[in-house]
Amino acid sequence: MHDRQQHTSTTRFPVAVDAALREAGWQPGRWDIRQAEEWADALRSHASPAGHRHAVFPAAVEAWAEFGGLRITAAAPGRHIAPTAVRIDPLSGLHLARTLGDLGRALETEVSPLGAEGEEQAVLAIDTEGRVYSIDHTGDWFLGQDIDEALATLVTGTQPPRLTSA
Numbered sequence: 001m002h003d004r005q006q007h008t009s010t011t012r013f014p015v016a017v018d019a020a021l022r023e024a025g026w027q028p029g030r031w032d033i034r035q036a037e038e039w040a041d042a043l044r045s046h047a048s049p050a051g052h053r054h055a056v057f058p059a060a061v062e063a064w065a066e067f068g069g070l071r072i073t074a075a076a077p078g079r080h081i082a083p084t085a086v087r088i089d090p091l092s093g094l095h096l097a098r099t100l101g102d103l104g105r106a107l108e109t110e111v112s113p114l115g116a117e118g119e120e121q122a123v124l125a126i127d128t129e130g131r132v133y134s135i136d137h138t139g140d141w142f143l144g145q146d147i148d149e150a151l152a153t154l155v156t157g158t159q160p161p162r163l164t165s166a
Contacts, residue, residue, distance in 0.1 A: 017155045024070040036064035039090045052097035055110035059130040063147045078157015084118040092116040093123045
């Protein structure tokens with residue numbers, strides 16, 4: 001047991017987050033670029049009925065390559081809110097090109113789908129800088145400066161700050 005403690009303390013994630021990721025099938029060095037490129041092609045070729053298109057950029061493709069296809073579930077109750085299961089699958093946001101485009105314009109960046117929370121209660125999105133957001137019926141939420149921080153927010157049930165429209 002002592003060895004495991006030593007091992008997890010050197011990972012890039014808090015222990016609880018690392019455990020949830022490993023339980024979901026993640027491991028350091030995981031990289032499925034073929035799947036990420038298939039998602040990129042599917043998103044690029046999709047247009048909404050009104051002609052809205054998805055942005056695809058390196059930060060999104062990298063997140064999909066490392067975490068794509070995982071369903072991450074927290075093992076412990078949340079710090080502030082109940083953690084929800086997280087599925088990293090950008091196609092869960094396929095039909096939200098306009099919504100994500102609007103968010104990107106509001107944030108003065110481009111935003112791409114990342115996955116979903118729970119049973120599609122919220123869509124996860126990532127911007128060109130790698131910052132992660134959650135969009136649900138109550139508003140838009142900032143989950144973290146990068147995917148690591150966002151996964152920690154989601155898995156630990158930390159209350160994320162709401163984005164205010166300026």
